[in-house]
Amino acid sequence: MxxxxxxxxxxxxxxxxxxxxxxxxxxxxxxxxxxxxxxxxxxxxxxxxxSKAEGRVVALAGIEPSPFAIAYGQRWERDPRQIELVLRESARIVRMDRGLIIAETRHGFVCANAGVDLSNVPAGYAALLxxxxxxxxxxxxxxxxxxxxxxxxxxxxxxxxxxxxxxxxxxxxxxxxxxxxxxxxxxxxxxxxxxxxxxxxxxxxxxxxxxxxxxxxxxxxxxxxxxxxxxxxxxxxxxxxxxxxxxxxx
Amino acid sequence: MxxxxxxxxxxxxxxxxxxxxxxxxxxxxxxxxxxxxxxxxxxxxxxxxxSKAEGRVVALAGIEPSPFAIAYGQRWERDPRQIELVLRESARIVRMDRGLIIAETRHGFVCANAGVDLSNVPAGYAALLxxxxxxxxxxxxxxxxxxxxxxxxxxxxxxxxxxxxxxxxxxxxxxxxxxxxxxxxxxxxxxxxxxxxxxxxxxxxxxxxxxxxxxxxxxxxxxxxxxxxxxxxxxxxxxxxxxxxxxxxx
The missing domain is CATH 3.30.1330.100 (CofE-like)
Structure with a gap:
């Protein structure tokens, strides 16, 4: 063995x-x-x-969503500030439909929400890659x-x-x-x-x-x-x- | 531990x-x-x-490729008999380009060659899912x-x-x-x-x-x-x- x-x-x-x-x-x-x-x-x-150790956790309260992020967030009942972060972390949107965003990050990863994630962080914060x-x-x-x-x-x-x-x-x-x-x-x-x-x-x-x-x-x-x-x-x-x-x- | x-x-x-x-x-x-x-x-x-135990291994010699399989195989230097098997195992072709075939199998899996595979079987044979x-x-x-x-x-x-x-x-x-x-x-x-x-x-x-x-x-x-x-x-x-x-x- x-x-x-x-x-x-x-x-x-x-x-x-x-x-x-x-x-x-x-x-x-x-x-x-x-x-x-x-x-x-x-x-x-x-x-x-x-990401936490590298300070890549941001408060949603400090994020000013663009009109585009506001419109998409409202349409699909998602927080426009998270949408804004996803757009900022993206090099390119691969698919954006039904409330989902599949994005290519600046590193080249293709993934949901460009890796922007609201879980396992304090409420009101988002972790970035x-x-x-x-x-x-x-x-x-x-x-x-x-x-x-x-x-x-x-x-x-x-x-x-x-x-x-x-x-x-x-x-x-x-x-x-x-x-x-x-x-x-x-x-x-x-x-x-x-x-x-x-x-x-x-x-x-x-x-x-x-x-x-x-x-x-x-x-x-x-x-x-x-x-x-x-x-x-x-x-x-x-x-x-x-x-x-x-x-x-x- | x-x-x-x-x-x-x-x-x-x-x-x-x-x-x-x-x-x-x-x-x-x-x-x-x-x-x-x-x-x-x-x-x-x-x-x-x-697949081997279930008899899902077939001899390429017994496969008659269609004109379509022959044309695609010749164009991309692939065995037309394998191409024929891939088509037969497919419910739908998702992408077919540059010699690759990404297919949806009858089970619903999306994968290369509909799972038809020439490795880890005797030469001249193909394993099917x-x-x-x-x-x-x-x-x-x-x-x-x-x-x-x-x-x-x-x-x-x-x-x-x-x-x-x-x-x-x-x-x-x-x-x-x-x-x-x-x-x-x-x-x-x-x-x-x-x-x-x-x-x-x-x-x-x-x-x-x-x-x-x-x-x-x-x-x-x-x-x-x-x-x-x-x-x-x-x-x-x-x-x-x-x-x-x-x-x-x-």
Whole structure:
């Protein structure tokens, strides 16, 4: 049973405030749970934890919605100030219908509301995505190395909807210390067939796995994935974005 | 550490032949690995294993491609017989461009090549999706119960591409014994905000997690997820399909 993978929740992480170190918060939670890092771990942290520590939480009261945001909000019974934030966080609107907004963020992620989210923040506030989630992941990794000599691969996760499928799942929006894709092309399956198209979005599967122990109401914003043999190396969540020239659904 | 989740690969499962019992194959692999089932387990099995046992593998040599399949295959250097199979397995073509075919299957799944796949089968053969993957999952579950008194939730997984994101991930195409979605609507987050839209596609996250220990070249077609508290109940992969009236991307 040496090749099993374990999903270990890090509970009891203190609530993050602007300017906090995510690495320190994670280590505090780990100490409270009696956990220590191991070589080869992957650390998955939620976007919400990172955004709070990076001050990417804004009060809706300070947002002046545009006439367009007011009109759309009124039409679909949504807070026009959230609509305004969604527009500000968007590089492009992909679909805007039935009260939904599917947007491409400045990072290139296509997701509902450009990642602007009113849950797991105090009432009257909205969390925005980190400005550079890859950099956030790299900083967490670096600081963990400096503080306790633990350098896990780090994934910043967020929960996205999908075209054609019901329900939302965790995906990776920031990556550090690992290759986010596992490329099987050129390898052979057990029948000797050359695998011609198989590239697995490992970082997204790690994020999805982590969500299983995070939940949405349990205050568990970080998970250790232990025993998974990832490919170490430079990695960026940008690699998880479909290149425009191959995208049939933009 | 009682609330961690473990992903346990079941290796040494014999190669499936038409008419084989998937439950028996899984139990053979578990015995060879020294594994026994536990209450509360989720068993994830690949579509490929199920399709082989159900005789859903066809020889390309017996397929007569239509003129349309021949034309598209020649234009994009793809086997016209595979194109023909894709068309036959499709209820509707969603996109057909640059050699790719994104199709809606008769089950309602939207995926590349309608799930017709030439990997992990003998050269010259293609695997098709099971006719009714929910029923396949239910049969595996029932038979495990009869044989050894183990009734895990069962998920049949396949690897799908995604709009806007690079790389493929495992999703659930068949479900038995569990609710595939976790509905948080009406619950409150730690800040007291009512969660208004959060429905997590748990079965897809379980399938994605399982892929982490399956790999594509290692002959590991089944995984036990142990320690995850799923919601028991009737479940269908159809619930994971976006209802047409809410689908902005059909």
């Amino acid at each position: 040496t090749d099993e993978v374990r999903l270990i929740p890090i509970r009891r992480i203190p609530e993050a405030r602007p300017g906090d170190s995510v690495a320190e918060l994670v280590l505090t939670g780990m100490a409270a749970c009696g956990l220590t890092g191991e070589e080869g771990d992957v650390l998955v942290v939620t976007q919400k934890l990172v 980190p400005l550079d989630p890859d950099r956030s992941a790299a900083q967490i990794r670096e600081e963990l190395g400096e503080r306790v000599g633990w350098t896990p691969a780090v994934i910043v996760s967020d929960t996205f909807g999908r075209a054609w499928r019901n329900g939302i799942v965790n995906v990776a929006i920031g990556v550090a210390g690992m290759r986010p894709l596992r490329d099987y092309r050129g390898q052979r399956d057990p029948f000797g067939n050359e695998l011609r198209v198989t590239v697995i979005a490992i970082a997204d599967e790690l994020a999805a796995a982590a969500e299983l122990v995070m939940g949405k109401t349990e205050g568990c914003p970080a998970v250790i994935v232990r025993g998974f043999r990832y490919e170490p190396g430079e990695g960026s969540a940008r690699e998880l974005l479909m290149p425009a020239e191959r995208d049939l659904f933009r | 009682t609330d961690e989740v473990r992903l346990i690969p079941i290796r040494r499962i014999p190669e499936a032949r038409p008419g084989d019992s998937v439950a028996e194959l899984v139990l053979t692999g578990m015995a060879a690995c020294g594994l026994t089932g536990e209450e509360g387990d989720v068993l994830v099995v690949t579509q490929k294993l199920v 099971p006719l009714d993957p929910d029923r396949s999952a239910a049969q595996i579950r029932e038979e495990l119960g009869e044989r050894v008194g183990w009734t895990p939730a069962v998920i049949v997984s396949d690897t799908f591409g995604r709009a806007w994101r690079n790389g493929i991930v495992n999703v659930a195409i068949g479900v038995a014994g569990m609710r595939p979605l976790r509905d948080y609507r009406g619950q409150r987050d730690p800040f007291g905000n009512e969660l208004r839209v959060t429905v997590i596609a748990i079965a897809d996250e379980l399938a994605a997690a399982a892929e982490l220990v399956m790999g594509k070249t290692e002959g590991c077609p089944a995984v036990i997820v142990r320690g995850f508290r799923y919601e028991p109940g009737e479940g269908s992969a159809r619930e994971l399909l976006m209802p047409a009236e809410r689908d902005l991307f059909r």
